[in-house]
Amino acid sequence: MASTLVYDVVIVGAGPAGLLAATWMARTGVKTLIIEKRASQSRVGRADGLEGRTLEILDSFGLASQIWKEANQTIEISIWCDLSDGSLHRHRVSPNTEPGWSRFGESTLAQSRIEEHLLTLIESSSSVEIRRGTVPKSMDYNFSTNDETCHPIKLTFSNANEDPQILRKYEYQEDSDSSMSDASHPRSLSLDSTYSEIDDEIYAKYVIGCDGAHSWVRQQLGLTLEGESVDEYWGVLDLIPVTSFPDIRKRCILKRRNGTLMLIPREQSMVRVYFQIPNAIAIEYKKQPCPNVLLQIVQLIMQPYSFRTSQIDWSTVYQAGQGMNVSMQDAYNLGWKLASVIHGVTTPEILKTYHEERHPVAERLMNLDKRLCQGMRSSVDAYNATDDIRHSHKQALSEENTLAAGVAVSYAANKVVAPICTQDPVVQAPCQARKASISKRLQVGSRIPSDVLLNHYDAQRWELHDMLPSTGQWNLVVFGGDISNKAQLTQVSHLSEWLHRSDSPFRQLRSRRVGLMMESVNAVLIHSAPRKEIEFLDIPEIFRPYSENFGYSYCGVFADNVSYDGHGGKVYETFGIDPRGCMALVRPDQHVAFLGALEEVHELDRFIASFLK
């Protein structure tokens, strides 16, 4: 146990949200303590769906390739309905994710595996500690002082009200959350060695409540849970099916007179089944979990296809909708802001943008969940008869792929999102129209999309997102256009010199050290000239920083050229970049904060200066 009892951040809860927040703290070197009630991570059940944006986020921490390999990719969705004679019939098979949004489609992997990957990263950092089997007992705060270096929040802890003996006996820890009740067959469970008696007083600058639906932290703040709770139960089974059903490796929705069922193919030949169950059965199950009762319901809905299993891996009855992806995306939004305030880079005001940005997302998600459930619940006759219901369900499924997946989320103007139309005193053009012509697919407030580019120096293929890893660093992505054209190169050189001048806000931001990173803003040039026509010394200096020990950096210039084996060369076209180029200031979470023409240097200055501390 640490000797010091002062932390910058205390995170309560080590679920997906808490672990993602901790991942940011680990990456940016913020002194952090995570408190988790459970003595060990649960290995089975719970969420299993990873949306495109969540994978992009994991990728930005270097975790996606491993997770992607383990996960099952859900490429297709197949809809089955009863015909009027009651026979089961395949209605249509279509792509499960809309192509073009993210290079990662939807995929499935046990929530516990995702948590383990995050934990591995967190545990490799010296700035984050985890205490398991611990709950907070009290939280007091005194904000009367203005001194930001002090730690105004006092927390005390106690052992979680769980006897480790009992834990060992059942080898499983029941979730105290009343909305679910699990019968599980954990593959392996070990009690964490850090489990110990503690009764410390701990001081913190910030506390993040990631303690789930029944949050203790929220209670302490006198806040109440928003949103209606749905009074409808779903059964959930994880198993390896032995079945004659032909589409078992596709995501399927079966809408039948005797119930609605969803199949989700998982990693390692597993399948997750969600299905409607009568409330009476749900209540019975909660008293005495009997997975076979659930299996029988599934078998009825699957008829005439056989559907057996030699082992049910996990089962539960369950009341609510999605959550893991959005909760991780929430934490991703919050983490860098907190780290940059703690490191003194940005003004604490930017913390307000967390609520401004994520609350509307949560509202839209709850609304979407309702519509999805409605589509699933609607009687098969109504579904078949009315185009309306079917259309609205289809629409909801598609929004699930863009909005809920997080790739289509866009934030409105705030402290760290420049207003789309600011009057530009230099260029004096009607800027709303001009911004539109700068780029069709780059949007202020949205995450920057990714695509293939070639490193200017060695022709290696990069994804644009690979240039924007989650390190707490901002990035100025300069689309310099065809710099083999002299006028265009001059424009980019001017920008480079402007940014380089000693009193530029860009340089001020650059010299702030965020956590483990060298500089807190980086400049990247993406040009559209033929690579071989641009000589090293032509490249404006800001894009090839020099160091005495390591020479020039060769990771700052990229060409929108086709590779020798036929990839790439489409960024300017698909992003719809104006030939005169443009620049995008990208936040540490890959969202575009500012978008401007290359000459809008004053606007850029003003915007950066407005959030610098």
Added chain:
Amino acid sequence: MASTLVYDVVIVGAGPAGLLAATWMARTGVKTLIIEKRASQSRVGRADGLEGRTLEILDSFGLASQIWKEANQTIEISIWCDLSDGSLHRHRVSPNTEPGWSRFGESTLAQSRIEEHLLTLIESSSSVEIRRGTVPKSMDYNFSTNDETCHPIKLTFSNANEDPQILRKYEYQEDSDSSMSDASHPRSLSLDSTYSEIDDEIYAKYVIGCDGAHSWVRQQLGLTLEGESVDEYWGVLDLIPVTSFPDIRKRCILKRRNGTLMLIPREQSMVRVYFQIPNAIAIEYKKQPCPNVLLQIVQLIMQPYSFRTSQIDWSTVYQAGQGMNVSMQDAYNLGWKLASVIHGVTTPEILKTYHEERHPVAERLMNLDKRLCQGMRSSVDAYNATDDIRHSHKQALSEENTLAAGVAVSYAANKVVAPICTQDPVVQAPCQARKASISKRLQVGSRIPSDVLLNHYDAQRWELHDMLPSTGQWNLVVFGGDISNKAQLTQVSHLSEWLHRSDSPFRQLRSRRVGLMMESVNAVLIHSAPRKEIEFLDIPEIFRPYSENFGYSYCGVFADNVSYDGHGGKVYETFGIDPRGCMALVRPDQHVAFLGALEEVHELDRFIASFLK
């Protein structure tokens, strides 16, 4: 230390060759002991180039994605020459690897990292043990008995003649190989904990000599080293350069009046420099290694560009050519054969094919090395003046990319490569011509190429090579053609039934268990029909094996269709597969052993029967 002193295989030497052989033994569950002279793996220097085929091999063991991420990909080669006025001039920039051969181009990574990845895999297996700091003392054998279960080779060992104290002091172990002498700055070196006194007697079925150029095992067998040794020295430096040279991140050859130099960009901003040095300097260096003398030579050749470094990571003077890739490819060829003989799947006769297949490759490589050196050594005036020399050098560089890279290697007919033209008693056609029309790019004796396919059931993208992991298993890859056409489907179904009959050699091979695998031949169907037109029950049973506990297998059928996001759908076209289809029996090392029309079932039977034990 193990209690039993009986092993199926003893491998002497844990360099790339020994480790790759051990990887096969680990994968196939063969009881193996590796003996290595060094107390610990050396962390710096030696080979750094990974060719396409080597990466494919590593990929087949599941190691490539990690290695690929760590390595630096060498996309371009840039040739620089003196102009007649003595000024340095870029002659041309071209792709470093010929596209179309392998999805992996050439890349560079420290030999030690490659060894570490192999070691991690080996150490995760319970069938392979490693003893370090140990050398064989004697090797006796008695082959008088015919009993294959006995262990006719007796080995004794002793501690390597190296004082661990001294090792610790220098933290570096000099290679006893007289052709090189290294001054290194190891990043971290630890003495292996298994270092201990041993004087056991060990009995083995087979011994593999992987103990390098001065092999003790070879000496014991009274064999001598073949091939001429070159009397020419190269200096080698690993460093992070601080330079104004513009092409530093490309592979470069500089042919100048004051010497020839090769730059190889490496992982983590490092660069490897090879350069000609006078014999006198080499001999001086061997007496007293002074890396700065080597650096000065480089600086002279690099003029007028500046070339400094803050630290030389490794330096040596070095006499010979390539070796790591071919030595790993040799071991890859041998390993599965040995495992399958030990497991009783195939007749011991197939072991002879190792020499038959790999000796010609070694000869061609030595010849190529000579031509490469000649091209490098040729005076710059001769090089510039005669098209001949330049052309032959260019030719040699290109062969390096195909032949030396291993992707273009093809084995002649032998016990495990069917003759191209066997008289087919059923079809009675002039088969030489017919074989040519079956497929233009599949070739008996060559490795099967890879390309993108879609899993029939869930539309996930697979590389063809992903279906052929190195497990010791053979694969019958059936190109079934457009099976939405009834006649074509009937043809494939006939084949399926034929293979399934109880006395088929295919079924006999299938029921042999190789190591950890369930079956030692697998059947894969690649069809060209539109996926959605083929129903589950249409698919011939041999491609969807059923098990009581796990249901049907969904990894045996693939479609040559374009994915929703535009990949794949080109295998039939690029492989030039006849619309009537064909079948390729692929060996455990991904080389095509047999190629036939779908109806050539008797030929297939005869071929399999000929090597079955």
